[in-house]
Amino acid sequence: MSTRGSPWPIISGSPFVDAVLLIFLLFGVILAIIFGSMVLIPIGIAIGVLRGLQWYATRPVPTDRLYEDTVQRSISANFPAPDQFMDAYLDRLLEAIRENVPTYSVFQAMAEIAEELYKEERLANPLPPLPPANTIEEGRYRDQLIVHQRKSIDAPRTLDVFHRTLGRAYLDFIAELPSIAKSTEQDFLKASEPECFATFPIIDVLPDAGAAVSALIIPFLSQSVEQLGLFSQLRKQLDWNLHAATMAGGPTRPVLRL
Amino acid sequence: MRVTINHRQKTTGLRSTESQFVDCTVQFSEEEKAIIKVRGLADHLIVLDNPRPPPSYREYMTAGILLAFSPLFGLVGFWTLVYAVINIFLSGWASATAYAFIGGALIVFTPFGWAIGFLMDRAMNHRFTHPKQFVTIREMLLHPFTVHSPDPAYSDLIVDQIRERLAVLKAVIIGSAETRGRQTYEL
Numbered sequence: 001m002s003t004r005g006s007p008w009p010i011i012s013g014s015p016f017v018d019a020v021l022l023i024f025l026l027f028g029v030i031l032a033i034i035f036g037s038m039v040l041i042p043i044g045i046a047i048g049v050l051r052g053l054q055w056y057a058t059r060p061v062p063t064d065r066l067y068e069d070t071v072q073r074s075i076s077a078n079f080p081a082p083d084q085f086m087d088a089y090l091d092r093l094l095e096a097i098r099e100n101v102p103t104y105s106v107f108q109a110m111a112e113i114a115e116e117l118y119k120e121e122r123l124a125n126p127l128p129p130l131p132p133a134n135t136i137e138e139g140r141y142r143d144q145l146i147v148h149q150r151k152s153i154d155a156p157r158t159l160d161v162f163h164r165t166l167g168r169a170y171l172d173f174i175a176e177l178p179s180i181a182k183s184t185e186q187d188f189l190k191a192s193e194p195e196c197f198a199t200f201p202i203i204d205v206l207p208d209a210g211a212a213v214s215a216l217i218i219p220f221l222s223q224s225v226e227q228l229g230l231f232s233q234l235r236k237q238l239d240w241n242l243h244a245a246t247m248a249g250g251p252t253r254p255v256l257r258l
Numbered sequence: 259m260r261v262t263i264n265h266r267q268k269t270t271g272l273r274s275t276e277s278q279f280v281d282c283t284v285q286f287s288e289e290e291k292a293i294i295k296v297r298g299l300a301d302h303l304i305v306l307d308n309p310r311p312p313p314s315y316r317e318y319m320t321a322g323i324l325l326a327f328s329p330l331f332g333l334v335g336f337w338t339l340v341y342a343v344i345n346i347f348l349s350g351w352a353s354a355t356a357y358a359f360i361g362g363a364l365i366v367f368t369p370f371g372w373a374i375g376f377l378m379d380r381a382m383n384h385r386f387t388h389p390k391q392f393v394t395i396r397e398m399l400l401h402p403f404t405v406h407s408p409d410p411a412y413s414d415l416i417v418d419q420i421r422e423r424l425a426v427l428k429a430v431i432i433g434s435a436e437t438r439g440r441q442t443y444e445l
Binding site: 134 | 287288289290291292293295296435
């Protein structure tokens with residue numbers, strides 16, 4: 001039997017030889033698969049186990065557990081309520097400004113701002129309920145929880161940084177005020193709500209408005225404040241203001257910041 | 259997004275060159291991670307300089323020598339083995355064993371030498387055909403990335419590039435939080 005014209009040159013033409021060749025070929029393929037598998041399967045298993053361990057070690061904490069941890073830490077931190085905080089804060093502020101007392105209206109504005117900033121931190125408030133899973137809202141919520149944990153992990157330090165930041169900002173600002181915006185300790189203590197014949201915006205009488213604004217802003221940009229995540233909304237607004245002030249015609253694009 | 263930049267110097271090029279590297283670790287906030295996942299942004303990338311230094315003269319020479327001489331050593335090993343077999347009849351087993359050992363060693367190690375030379379050559383070619391690297395968000399989430407710098411002064415420029423590109427990437431991520439609604443224009 002001739003093999004001329006056959007597309008398979010391996011075919012000998014004899015059915016017996018072809019069958020033996022096929023059996024040998026199949027046997028070889030089976031051997032190759034078996035020995036290949038003996039090497040590949042353990043390697044595959046080892047890679048799979050390593051990947052699994054890596055995933056297990058780096059997997060994110062589930063949001064409900066993060067929430068529970070945050071609640072626990074918040075309870076143990078025991079931050080004062082806004083009223084309690086304000087009592088303590090005003091005592092400290094009055095002590096600090098004894099040598100350089102501003103007018104009562106300036107002091108009152110400072111107290112109101114301090115109260116608003118403390119309320120905005122939501123340190124003593126219960127956490128909002130959990131958002132739906134696998135959403136962007138959940139990501140934002142997790143960020144809030146992480147920041148809250150950072151603040152409550154060492155509550156005395158957080159309160160200290162809060163006090164010192166506000167205190168430094170106010171003291172530096174008071175130092176920049178003109179004499180017309182200042183008072184004496186006696187007058188300040190005597191008249192808690194003085195009667196004024198006229199009022200004017202304080203910026204109109206500041207000798208160097210830029211220096212006063214800088215004195216007020218710089219403490220909020222310190223590293224300790226940033227590490228704890230305090231005054232986040234205020235710092236975001238300050239960033240935006242700076243961006244707007246440095247762009248002619250106002251900001252048209254979002255701030256490119258890491 | 260919190261970015262940590264680290265500078266380091268390392269001896270490279272088979273201990274012939276001092277190279278500078280800029281390592282960058284990107285920690286995404288949970289909101290950013292959620293946006294990346296929900297909007298499918300993991301394959302977005304930034305383009306930076308290569309993480310590997312250019313090959314040194316010593317590396318070129320080593321790869322060339324390994325590629326050129328490995329087959330020759332293989333051939334020598336083969337003929338040494340043949341001579342060892344002949345030597346069994348000429349001088350006995352003791353002498354033949356020594357030749358067999360040398361020939362066998364040459365034959366066994368030749369493919370490894372050639373493979374090392376081939377991989378070195380391939381890596382050097384790749385370094386020149388791909389002068390830039392593409393760092394995806396997926397990679398940033400998994401591990402830090404590295405950029406090679408020819409000198410510490412150039413490292414400052416690399417840091418500026420990283421900051422600029424990551425700032426744009428952050429704007430893309432934050433800007434992708436919400437899908438855009440339908441709009442109709444009268445032009």
